Amino acid sequence: MTTNRPIVEVGNLRKSYGGRAVVDDLSFTVDEGEIFGILGPNGAGKTTTVECIEGLRVPDSGLVRVAGLDPVADHAAVTQVLGAQLQESELQAKLTVREALELYAALYPHPADWRPLAERLGLTDQLTSRFGVLSGGQKQRLFIALALIGNPRVVVLDELTTGLDPRARRDTWEVVEDVRARGVTVLLVTHFMEEAQRLCDRIAVIDKGKITALDTPQGLISRTAESTIISFTPSAPLDDAELAALPAVGSIEEKDGRITLGGTDETVTAVLSLLARHRITAHQLRVTDATLDDAFLDLTGATR
Amino acid sequence: MSATATTAPVRRTSPRAAVLRAEARLFRREPGTLFWILGFPPLLLVILGSIPSFRKVDPGLGGLRIIDLYVPILVLVALIVTGLQTMPPIITGYRERGILRRMSATPVKPSALLTAQMGLNGAAAIVSALVCLTIGRLAFDVRLPKQAAGYALALLLAAAAALALGALVSALARTAKIATAIGSAVFFPSMFCAGVWLPVQSMPHVLRQIVELTPFGAAARALGQAAAGDWPSWSHLGVLAVWAVLLSAAAAKWFRWE
Numbered sequence: 325m326t327t328n329r330p331i332v333e334v335g336n337l338r339k340s341y342g343g344r345a346v347v348d349d350l351s352f353t354v355d356e357g358e359i360f361g362i363l364g365p366n367g368a369g370k371t372t373t374v375e376c377i378e379g380l381r382v383p384d385s386g387l388v389r390v391a392g393l394d395p396v397a398d399h400a401a402v403t404q405v406l407g408a409q410l411q412e413s414e415l416q417a418k419l420t421v422r423e424a425l426e427l428y429a430a431l432y433p434h435p436a437d438w439r440p441l442a443e444r445l446g447l448t449d450q451l452t453s454r455f456g457v458l459s460g461g462q463k464q465r466l467f468i469a470l471a472l473i474g475n476p477r478v479v480v481l482d483e484l485t486t487g488l489d490p491r492a493r494r495d496t497w498e499v500v501e502d503v504r505a506r507g508v509t510v511l512l513v514t515h516f517m518e519e520a521q522r523l524c525d526r527i528a529v530i531d532k533g534k535i536t537a538l539d540t541p542q543g544l545i546s547r548t549a550e551s552t553i554i555s556f557t558p559s560a561p562l563d564d565a566e567l568a569a570l571p572a573v574g575s576i577e578e579k580d581g582r583i584t585l586g587g588t589d590e591t592v593t594a595v596l597s598l599l600a601r602h603r604i605t606a607h608q609l610r611v612t613d614a615t616l617d618d619a620f621l622d623l624t625g626a627t628r
Numbered sequence: 629m630s631a632t633a634t635t636a637p638v639r640r641t642s643p644r645a646a647v648l649r650a651e652a653r654l655f656r657r658e659p660g661t662l663f664w665i666l667g668f669p670p671l672l673l674v675i676l677g678s679i680p681s682f683r684k685v686d687p688g689l690g691g692l693r694i695i696d697l698y699v700p701i702l703v704l705v706a707l708i709v710t711g712l713q714t715m716p717p718i719i720t721g722y723r724e725r726g727i728l729r730r731m732s733a734t735p736v737k738p739s740a741l742l743t744a745q746m747g748l749n750g751a752a753a754i755v756s757a758l759v760c761l762t763i764g765r766l767a768f769d770v771r772l773p774k775q776a777a778g779y780a781l782a783l784l785l786a787a788a789a790a791l792a793l794g795a796l797v798s799a800l801a802r803t804a805k806i807a808t809a810i811g812s813a814v815f816f817p818s819m820f821c822a823g824v825w826l827p828v829q830s831m832p833h834v835l836r837q838i839v840e841l842t843p844f845g846a847a848a849r850a851l852g853q854a855a856a857g858d859w860p861s862w863s864h865l866g867v868l869a870v871w872a873v874l875l876s877a878a879a880a881k882w883f884r885w886e
Contacts, residue, residue, distance in 0.1 A: 378733055400735050408733040413726030416650075418657045423650055430646030431734045474734070 331356040331478055331509050332377060337386035339372055346372045348533035350386070356477070359500065359510040361524035363517070365624055369533040370513045371411055374480050377511070378408050391477060404432065407471035409464070411482040411513075417456030421447055421466055424455060425473065432474035445469045445499060461492030468499055472508070479503060482513040497523060517616040527616075531624040541616055548622040550574040550586030551614050554595055556606035557582045562598075570594045586614070643736045644744075651744040655752070661714045665752045669706040670759050673698065677768040689829070692856075696771075697827040699764040700851035704786060704822040704844055706756035711790030712797065712811040712818060715749045719798040720807035729886050738885060746791050753787055774857030778850075782860050785868040786847035792875035793818075793843065799883040821845040828852070840864065843871040 332354035339347040347369045354360040362370045375381040376388050379395030379402050388395055395402045415424055425438035442448055445465040450458060458466065464484060471479045481500065485493040493516075500523055504510050514520050520527050521541045529537040529544065537544055545551055558581075567576050567585065571594050574586035585591060592611055599606050641649065655661065676682055682694040689697065719742060722728050728738040764770035773779035797814065801807035819825075822844040828836055829852060839845035846867035850860035 380729065380732060403733060403735045410726060410730055410733060413730040415730065416654050416722075416727060418654050419650065423653065427646055427650045428734065430641050431643045431731075431736045433735070470730075 329356045330354060331391055332360075332511065333387065333389040334373070334377065335387040337373065337376060337388060338384045339369075339376060339381065340384060345533050347376070347383075350530070350533070350535055352528050352535065352538060354478070354509060354511055356509050357504070357507060358525040359504050359512055359523050361520040361527040362511065362513045362530060363515065363520050363527050363620065364530035365515065368530045368624075370515075370530055371482055373530070374408075374482055374511060374513055378406060378410075378480055379403070380410075404434075404474055405477050407474055407476035407479045409467040409471045409479070409481045409484060411486075413467075414463075415455040415466075417454065419455050420452055421455070421458070421462075422451040424466060425451075425469060428470045428473050434475055435473050436475050438469070438473060441469050441472060444502065446495075459492075460487050461489070461495065464488065464492075464496060465499065468496075468503070472503065476508065478509040478511060480511045480513070483515070484512070485514070485516065485519060493519070517620055521616040529620065529623045536623045544619045544623070545614055545616055548614060548619040550588075550618060550622065552588055552592060553584065553586055553612045553614055553618070554592055554610070555582060555584040556595075556609040558599070559605040559607065560602070562602070562604065566598060567595075570598065582608075586618075644740050647736065647740045648744045648747070651741065652748055655748045661718075662752075664709050664714055665706060665749070666756045666759065668709060669702045669756050670763050672705065673702045673760050673763055674767065676702075677764075683768060694827075695764070695768050696855075697823070697829065697852065699760060699770045700855050701823045701827060701848060702760045703757040703783065703851060704847055705819065705824060706760065707753045707787050707790040707847075708815065708818045708822060708844060710749045710753035710756075711792075711794035712815045713808075715745065715791070715794040716797040716801060716807035716811045717804040718745055718749075719795070720801050721804040723798075723884070723886060724803050726886070732885065742795075746795065749794070750787050750791050753790070754783070757783060771855075773851075773855045775854040775859055778859045779854035782847060782850035782854055782865060782868070785865060785872060786844070786851070788872040789843040789847070789868055789875060792872050792879060795879035795883070796875050799879045799881075818842075818844050821848070823848045841867060843868055843875075846871075 330353035334353070335351050337347055337350040338345065350373060362373060364370050372381060376383045377390060377395060379399045382396050390402050391405045393402050393405065419427070421442070425442060429435035429438050442451065445468060447462070447465055447469060450462055455463070455466070468481070471481070484500070485496050488496065497519065500510060500512065512523060524541060526538065526540055527544060528535050537547070539547065562583065564576065567573065567583070570587070570591055572588040572590045577584045585595065676698050677695050682698070685691055685693055722741060728741060731738040731741055761772060765772055793814070797807055797810050801810050821839050821842040828839055828845055828848045831839060840849055846864040850864040850868065853860045
């Protein structure tokens with residue numbers, strides 16, 4: 325699916341505001357054709373990072389290249405290669421969808437035909453609607469259309485589904501997968517685990533301006549200390565010290581007589597033999613894989 | 629997608645022309661803005677002209693009538709309303725709502741939006757000024773400016789100063805609400821200086837000297853002189869030009885794109 329040629333390169337990027345480092349020595353590359361996720365808590369520096377890639381902010385130091393171009397020095401050229409959906413930006417309230425598409429198409433030297441684009445994004449029925457009356461999902465689909473209208477090689481989607489209802493969110497995910505299927509590289513900024521897990525080929529987890537992990541979603545999950553969650557209600561009380569002494573056990577929680585342990589496959593075996601030794605029955609025993617959610621909390625745990 | 633997408637067959641409009649066209653459409657969709665620029669000054673002229681005593685020759689005004697003095701004043705009102713009331717909230721709103729930022733992610737600079745808005749507002753204000761002159765001539769028999777070239781020059785300089793003042797308000801205000809508040813605060817002194825309550829010619833000497841140093845006071849005097857048939861004095865035109873330059877420079881210095 326990916327061609328392993330970097331289309332976005334970020335090297336030792338730094339940006340601070342008022343002496344506070346928002347982006348602190350970030351380095352990563354995005355390969356052509358992949359969906360690359362940037363995941364992190366609010367204020368982690370995700371948006372600042374992509375704004376440096378879009379050329380909307382000037383880095384304090386470090387290197388940013390988009391298709392080999394410098395987004396600040398070659399801004400006009402980069403805007404033709406990279407389409408952006410910005411966080412918290414709007415259009416003129418009385419501009420219709422059709423007028424917005426025509427206007428933005430006219431800004432690019434080689435625009436896509438907006439009609440099939442609008443159709444693909446399900447905007448055909450809204451062409452005469454004004455921006456101000458569109459629903460959140462319709463606005464986001466219009467912004468995706470505007471990000472694609474210049475026929476870019478990369479699109480940056482920043483918190484695309486924030487504020488959308490679950491239905492609109494799933495529809496938007498399909499659009500993103502469709503965009504990638506057409507060969508456009510996607511740089512996706514999000515704080516939704518489910519979104520990152522579903523869409524991304526690789527994810528950079530950012531916390532306090534630094535990358536704490538960069539891997540595939542499955543890789544991130546399996547590298548956490550607690551990739552397996554075991555929960556059960558014992559038929560007789562268990563000694564906490566014995567539980568804590570189990571191999572690879574991480575967190576131990578007990579609530580209303582139900583015990584939840586974080587650990588690995590090794591912990592599962594050890595719990596079962598511990599229970600057998602004490603002749604304790606485990607009611608409602610559940611063994612589940614950790615989700616990206618758990619991995620994320622683990623990777624950014626130091627800050628909480 | 630670059631390889632598979634259909635490219636639009638013909639490039640019809642240049643980017644800046646497309647921005648201007650879209651903004652012109654949006655401008656026409658704002659009845660409030662259109663009323664204040666194009667409707668309010670002519671309406672005020674008609675109301676003032678309906679007062680019988682304003683249409684009587686006043687020996688104290690050198691054989692002119694009060695309505696003769698008010699036509700250039702209402703021409704200025706059109707410029708003041710545009711510069712201080714209608715334009716700043718539009719531009720500040722564009723910044724506040726990220727519309728300028730969205731455009732800076734395209735090959736076109738967001739300044740295209742600002743120049744389009746300033747051009748449209750300025751053009752509408754000039755049209756309003758011409759409507760006032762026409763109504764004055766047709767309804768109240770006010771003679772058209774005898775020194776037409778001088779009048780046009782003073783009008784253009786005053787328009788430049790009004791738009792620059794509006795741009796400065798847009799630069800200083802963080803939100804459209806603040807822009808409206810600052811605009812209103814500067815609006816009334818500007819109207820006073822233009823002579824809306826008391827024509828500058830009729831002000832007491834000291835007050836008049838002060839008012840003539842303000843952009844709209846100087847503009848009122850320059851337009852009044854040109855209306856009467858004289859070339860407007862260079863001191864008034866000079867005051868206007870200096871204000872236009874200073875206000876533009878300040879607006880450019882303090883304007884933030886986001």
